[in-house]
Amino acid sequence: MPYSPPFRTSLGIVLIFSFFSYHLLALAHAKTVSRIIDDTYGDEATGYLPVYYPHDSWVWRRNCNSEQGCEIVPDDENKIQNKTWTAATYRTNMTAMGLTLQFEGTAISVYFIQTNDIGKNNTRITECNFTLDGTLSYQFVHEPTSERGFDYNYEAYRATALANKQHTLDIATGILDHQVYISFDYARYTTEISDDPNSTNISPSPSPSNTTVVELKKRISVGVIVGAVVGGVGLLCIVAVTLLLILRRKRRSSHPHDQIPKPYPGNPPPEMNQIKETREQLRSLQTQKRRNIDGLAYNDSDSPPALREIRHIQAQIDSLQNQSRVQLSVGPSELPPSYRQVRGLT
Numbered sequence: 001m002p003y004s005p006p007f008r009t010s011l012g013i014v015l016i017f018s019f020f021s022y023h024l025l026a027l028a029h030a031k032t033v034s035r036i037i038d039d040t041y042g043d044e045a046t047g048y049l050p051v052y053y054p055h056d057s058w059v060w061r062r063n064c065n066s067e068q069g070c071e072i073v074p075d076d077e078n079k080i081q082n083k084t085w086t087a088a089t090y091r092t093n094m095t096a097m098g099l100t101l102q103f104e105g106t107a108i109s110v111y112f113i114q115t116n117d118i119g120k121n122n123t124r125i126t127e128c129n130f131t132l133d134g135t136l137s138y139q140f141v142h143e144p145t146s147e148r149g150f151d152y153n154y155e156a157y158r159a160t161a162l163a164n165k166q167h168t169l170d171i172a173t174g175i176l177d178h179q180v181y182i183s184f185d186y187a188r189y190t191t192e193i194s195d196d197p198n199s200t201n202i203s204p205s206p207s208p209s210n211t212t213v214v215e216l217k218k219r220i221s222v223g224v225i226v227g228a229v230v231g232g233v234g235l236l237c238i239v240a241v242t243l244l245l246i247l248r249r250k251r252r253s254s255h256p257h258d259q260i261p262k263p264y265p266g267n268p269p270p271e272m273n274q275i276k277e278t279r280e281q282l283r284s285l286q287t288q289k290r291r292n293i294d295g296l297a298y299n300d301s302d303s304p305p306a307l308r309e310i311r312h313i314q315a316q317i318d319s320l321q322n323q324s325r326v327q328l329s330v331g332p333s334e335l336p337p338s339y340r341q342v343r344g345l346t
Helices: 006-028 222-253 270-299 304-330 337-343
Strands: 030-038 051-053 086-090 098-105 107-115 126-132 135-142 150-159 165-172 180-194
Touching: 030 098, 098 107, 098 180, 107 126, 107 165, 126 150, 126 180, 135 150, 165 180, 270 304
Parallel strands: none
Antiparallel strands: 030 180, 051 098, 086 180, 098 165, 107 150, 107 180, 126 135, 126 165
């Protein structure tokens, strides 16, 4: 296992810790707001207006009534956002008809005014495609019901979990072989903005007196965010300390001195016992020889039996010494278990 320098390991943990802490702190300084894109007054924060096409004045009509030649006229303006709406009827001799919205946020909903049975023989079918950032997102079709009147605040489209960046939403009929009717009221989108008072935010554009300004719809509690940040930082600290302990333990286990074999266990091999017995016999014979020599010197006699015994003992001593040298030079026939593990022996 390769050795990993402590500096590099600690630096990597610090970088990971800093990355998550930055995003948690950024979340703590952000809030979610809801904004309206009105059919007539546009985005209440940026002032951007919906773009209607084709640009012919007779296609898209704002607040068109019966006196202006429109047959489909909502019956309750109080249920309409800012009491304004923009509607158009697609005819088969047209190339395309639609509108485009620009917004910066994480979600958006589009609201139509749908027509049901109003006692007139006219086009009441709504059919259009919703294309978000160049990709077809949804195909909407509404068939009139048998109920009388209109459906206000009818959510025709919703998109969520978007990146908090600039988006383009196109609402178009395409080229059809039949007539369809679209009545656009407003769109509502959510966006995340900085909660830092020192940051620069877009100021809402002036709205007319009858404009309903949608204030903060969903705001993240500061206490919850602070608690989440503190808990997240604490959890990251625990993870960092745990990783350091694991890495230190792995480095210690990889050092060579941890694999030094232990000495022989309690039962040494037979050769070691034989060497020990030979040395004990040699010491015993040497002791006996010294006693015999001392006894001869004390008696001051030259007894042949005693000399023969001394020579016999000397011969045994020489034999044991030679045997001990041979055993020590050859060594034990079996290595200790720890040595066999180190050398890969079985």
